[in-house]
Amino acid sequence: MSFYTSLSGLKGAQTDLSVIANNVANVGTVGFKRSRTEFGDLVSSSPMQSGNVAGQGTRLKSITQQFGQGGFSASDRALDLAISGQGFFATRSDGAGGRLSYTRNGAFGLDDQRNVIDARGNFLQVLPVDSYGVVTATGISASRNLQVPLTSGQSQATSNIDITVNLPSDAQLPADRAVYNTGNPYEFDRFDPNSYNFSSATSVYDAAGNELPATVYYTRTTAPAAADPNDPNSVPTTDSTWQARMFVGSTEVTGTTPIEMTFDGNGNLTAPTGGTTLPNIQPSGASGPLSLTVDFGTATRQAAGAFSLGNFAQDGFAAGQFDNISVGSDGLVTATYSNGDSQALGKIMMVNFANPAGLRQLGDASWSATGNSGEPLVGEASSAGFGVLQSGALEQANVDITEELVALISAQRNFQANAKAIETANTLTQTIVNMRS
Known part of the structure; x- marks a missing residue:
């Protein structure tokens, strides 16, 4: 009987060792909760039996999870x-x-x-x-x-563009410059810097929210001129004219007729006096035709100084792209987007x-x-x-390595003690077998 009693203890100690080993093995597992073995003793007695009886070993009652807080x-x-x-x-x-x-x-x-x-x-x-x-x-x-x-949100195609520029009053006519440099008459070519004076770049959006590069080229076409001394009917001129051409990608959206800009002798913009609606053209890469109105406003001037772009605003935008996510202490999850939206x-x-x-x-x-x-x-x-x-x-796992190592030593000692008890029971049995009458 003692053999089987010790055998149950040996199995219990082995189970205890396995549980402790699992705890130690998962010390680096995020969210892991340690386990603990719980044992009960085995006692068998008849209803009519009186007094204490020897126990018959131990049994595993449960392996319980310990849901204590981890670090x-x-x-x-x-x-x-x-x-x-x-x-x-x-x-x-x-x-x-x-x-x-x-x-x-x-x-x-x-x-x-x-x-x-x-x-x-x-x-x-x-x-x-x-x-x-x-x-x-x-x-x-x-x-x-x-x-x-x-x-987040819906994209909007660009429809209105507001531009403010300062054009130098002493800018040279590209027509004169082209003839001087090449001997050929003036002809605009966006790839030839000699055929225009200045350019400015920005972006516009189509209905799908695709961002498209946009460039405006400024070309001076006339400058103030003095009266011709050989022509009695000639009078001096004070006005200047410029042409503005807009390209979206590689497509000229101003069409065959550039925007004509006229400045008086004081450098004030006299024409156009409002927005210029451009032909509906679908540039390469756009999801659909663009309907653009360009307005140079009243602040655009021709004056002394270098070319400068004061404003280039357009009303198109793409839908907001996911930018960041945050989680509050109450569990509220909020996403923020490039257009400033939050959800x-x-x-x-x-x-x-x-x-x-x-x-x-x-x-x-x-x-x-x-x-x-x-x-x-x-x-x-x-x-x-x-x-x-x-x-x-x-x-982190709620496993205390020090505590587990102490429990490991205790389980090891229990295992050794039960193994020794089995060995002793075996020796006694062998002695009885060897007895001679």
């Missing part, structure tokens, strides 16, 4: 989350119809569809919120996958249980609900019964 390690990722206090993250496998599991491992990331997932590819669950971040529905049935939209995407659903020790282990520091754990209790971070979320941190 935090800092991270520079907004989707690295840690729970300070009670509660679990909820994740779902295979979309809306998948199985729910619960974890303290807050190392989340994005998949190719911009869903927030854990290391196993399960989707982080959130509660829906309104534009102010207030939860609009609660409970497991209200949970949904957290997905980060790539864009409340949901509140991270927190789950707790009446008996967390009754959860079933799934591996990878995750669990599923059982009858022993009770039904999941759904709530929000920083509310009653739930901990606070910390973004940019991860909860």
Whole structure:
């Protein structure tokens, strides 16, 4: 009998060693919770038996999870989350119809569809919120996958362009310069700097929000002239004229007729007096035709000094591109975009249980609900019964190496003692066998 009693102790010590070894092996696993073995003694007696009886060994009652708080390690990722206090993250496998599991491992990331997932590819669950971040529905049935939209808002094609420039009053006519340099008459060519005076560049947008390069070329065509002394009817001129040509990409959107700009002797713009509507042309790379109106305003002048661009404003824009994501201590997930928009995407659903020790282990520091754990209790971070979320941190395993090493020594001694007891029982049996009458 003592042989089997010691054998049960030997098996118990072996199980204890395995549990301790698993704790030590997972000391670096994020969100891991240590386990503890619990044993009970075996006693067999009949109802009519009186007095104490010798026990028959030990049995493993349970291996229980210890859900104590683990330490935090800092991270520079907004989707690295840690729970300070009670509660679990909820994740779902295979979309809306998948199985729910619960974890303290807050190392989340994005998949190719911009869903927030854990290391196993399960989707982080959130509660829906309104534009102010207030939860609009609660409970497991209200949970949904957290997905980060790539864009925000609608794009708008450029329709109006406002330009303010200062054109030098002493600028040379490219027509004279071309004849002087090449002997050929003036002809505009955007690839020939001698055929225009100045240029300015910016961007415009088509209806799909595609950004397209736009360049305006300024060419002086006439300058003030004195009266011809050989012509009695000749009178001096004080006006100057310039031509403005706009290209979007490689397409001239001003068409065959450039914008004619006229300045008086004081350098004031006298024509055009308002916006100039250009022909509808679809530049290369644009999703559709552009309908542009160019207005040089009243601040454009011809004056002494260098060419300068005072203003180049246009009313088109692309939809906002995803820029950043943040998670508040209450679990509110907010995405910000390049156009200044911000969207409340949901509140991270927190789950707790009446008996967390009754959860079933799934591996990878995750669990599923059982009858022993009770039904999941759904709530929000920083509310009653739930901990606070910390973004940019991860909860480490709650394994104390010193404590585990002491337990390891104790389990080893128990194993050795039971092995010695088996050896002693075997020696006694052998002695009895060898007895001779």
